[in-house]
Amino acid sequence: MQESYLFEYAVIRVVPRIEREEFLNAGVILYCAKKKFLECICMLDEERLQAFSGDVDIEEIKEHLRSLGYICQGIAKGGAIAKLDMASRFRWLTATRSTVVQASKVHPGLCKDPAETLGRLFNQLVL
Numbered sequence: 001m002q003e004s005y006l007f008e009y010a011v012i013r014v015v016p017r018i019e020r021e022e023f024l025n026a027g028v029i030l031y032c033a034k035k036k037f038l039e040c041i042c043m044l045d046e047e048r049l050q051a052f053s054g055d056v057d058i059e060e061i062k063e064h065l066r067s068l069g070y071i072c073q074g075i076a077k078g079g080a081i082a083k084l085d086m087a088s089r090f091r092w093l094t095a096t097r098s099t100v101v102q103a104s105k106v107h108p109g110l111c112k113d114p115a116e117t118l119g120r121l122f123n124q125l126v127l
Contacts, residue, residue, distance in 0.1 A: 004110040007032040007117060010094040010103040011125050012042055012068065014061055016053035018098055024048055025126045026065060029072065029103065030118040031090040037114040038086045040072045040093075041122045056100070064101040068093060 012027035027042030042065040046058055070078030071089050081092050094103040111117035 005034045016056045028121045032114040
């Protein structure tokens, strides 16, 4: 029988007009300390985003989403935050903020395979 591992995840949201509190799910970040796993999957549905707000800078939002991946992977392009330990990077990525790209509250769960769970959550919550 395969062991289950505690994981935490948050949904990445694009909030084009913060005052309206409308958002579009654009990704999922998953952290599993026991498996030393921190990854995100992001995809921006540009057509849906344009329907929300025609005056958003799509390229800027895509760059922010790419930065999340750099930080998760600890890549230098992620800046100073990418140099932190994995747990600190996850906490920074999921901290509450009032910006166009933000994370939901963190949710816990148990999984056997963090990568498979990340893919499943992405399919359920973003696609």
